[in-house]
Every structure is written in C-alpha cells, then in structure tokens.
Amino acid sequence: MNYLELTQELIDEIGTDDSAILTDVTDPPTAHIRDCVRWINKSWVSIQLQTAWRFMTEQGAFNTTPDQEGYDLRALITDPGFRRLMPYTSPHKQRWIIHDGDTPVFVFDYLDWAGRKEYLDLQAGQPQYAVIDPSDNMLLIPTPTQAKSIAFNYLRQPQRLAENADIPILPEEFHEIIVHNAGRKYAGYDEASTQYQRFEIEYADLFMQMSQEQTPNVQVRGNQ
Numbered sequence: 001m002n003y004l005e006l007t008q009e010l011i012d013e014i015g016t017d018d019s020a021i022l023t024d025v026t027d028p029p030t031a032h033i034r035d036c037v038r039w040i041n042k043s044w045v046s047i048q049l050q051t052a053w054r055f056m057t058e059q060g061a062f063n064t065t066p067d068q069e070g071y072d073l074r075a076l077i078t079d080p081g082f083r084r085l086m087p088y089t090s091p092h093k094q095r096w097i098i099h100d101g102d103t104p105v106f107v108f109d110y111l112d113w114a115g116r117k118e119y120l121d122l123q124a125g126q127p128q129y130a131v132i133d134p135s136d137n138m139l140l141i142p143t144p145t146q147a148k149s150i151a152f153n154y155l156r157q158p159q160r161l162a163e164n165a166d167i168p169i170l171p172e173e174f175h176e177i178i179v180h181n182a183g184r185k186y187a188g189y190d191e192a193s194t195q196y197q198r199f200e201i202e203y204a205d206l207f208m209q210m211s212q213e214q215t216p217n218v219q220v221r222g223n224q
Helices: 003-013 031-048 110-114 176-187 194-214
Strands: 057-063 070-072 082-086 096-099 103-109 129-132 137-141 149-156
Touching: 003 031, 003 176, 031 176, 103 110, 110 129, 176 194
Parallel strands: 103 129
Antiparallel strands: 057 149, 070 137, 082 149, 096 103, 096 149, 129 137
C-alpha cells in the first residue's frame, strides 16, 4: 500500500467513514484527516526505529589507503540515508567487518577501546581491529599498508512518506502494521477502550511475525 492507501485505511478503521474524500495526502480536506495523514507517517517512522530491521540494512564498502589510519564513513558512503554501521555477528562471537574479501576485522565499542588500546602494540600491516567513534569515523588498527577493501552492512535512516504514491520499504505483507500502530496512537488517550485494545492486539500479532522474519542475524554477505 502507498501513503494515500494507508491513510484511507486508517480513516476506515477508526470508523469516521470519510476516507473517500481524501484524494491527496498533501492537501487533506479536514483537520481530522490531516491528523490521520500525520499519524501514518509518525507510525511508520516509529516502527523503523524499533530495532535494526533487515529491510533497513544495506551493504557498503570502501578501499583503504596505505598508511591511513582513520576513515570518515559518512564521506565514504555515498548513500545520504546512511545511519550507522551494522557489523556482522556470526559466526564469530565478536562483532566484525570484512577486510580483503574474507578476513575478519573485529569491531570495538569506542569507549571499550579507550580502555584497551594501551595494552596493544601493533605494527602497521593488515588491520585486525576497527573502532567507530561517535562521529562515525572508523579507526583501523594496525594502520593498513596496502589498498584493500573493507566491506560491511549499514543501517539506513528512517524513510519518511511525503507523496500519495510513496510506498514503505518493508515487505508488503507487513504494511498493515503501520495502520495498526497509527490506530493505537489515535485511540491511546483511552487505553481501556475496545478500539485501542483491538489495534493493540492486531499490532502485537503482526509485530511478532515481522520480528521473526525481519530481525537480522547479521552474517557474512551471501549467507544471510
């Protein structure tokens, strides 16, 4: 469903019986319908922020520069929707990214690394560790001496709906969850209401199904 269809369904679901008069989400005819348009968009954004969904994960890569230790991920990843790095989690017990096609580079939390770096004395060579600071700069340790690829997954920024034909990027079978979540927001002022409870049950059921299918076990590309 697109943005217009999602909003029309929400209007029908909450029982106001005026979905037919909404033909353009950019020009809602009443204040109530304008609220419905806004609730759908907010609902969709909030769902995307729930966890690191599989449908929001993209693949990225860049080449190292000999004798260069630090790399600005936001400058190297051309996707303006880049949000943050998503290291792989399997089969190793630590988070990792890929160096030169198949070699793991283990990713440390920035604050954890601050307490470990004094204990490592690594000469320049093939990177073994990566540290991501709060500004999305990647530090490769030891400093690479050759131009080799670094590959990883990354999480996208939430998609925001704007036009009638805009379609959420999650699989179509889960589009209804956006309506259910928006309905919860609409009926949330009275959590004891029958309407709220109906939206809550429908949302919870679909959220569980989506979590089982779309919560990634972030593995090596090609094995996902």
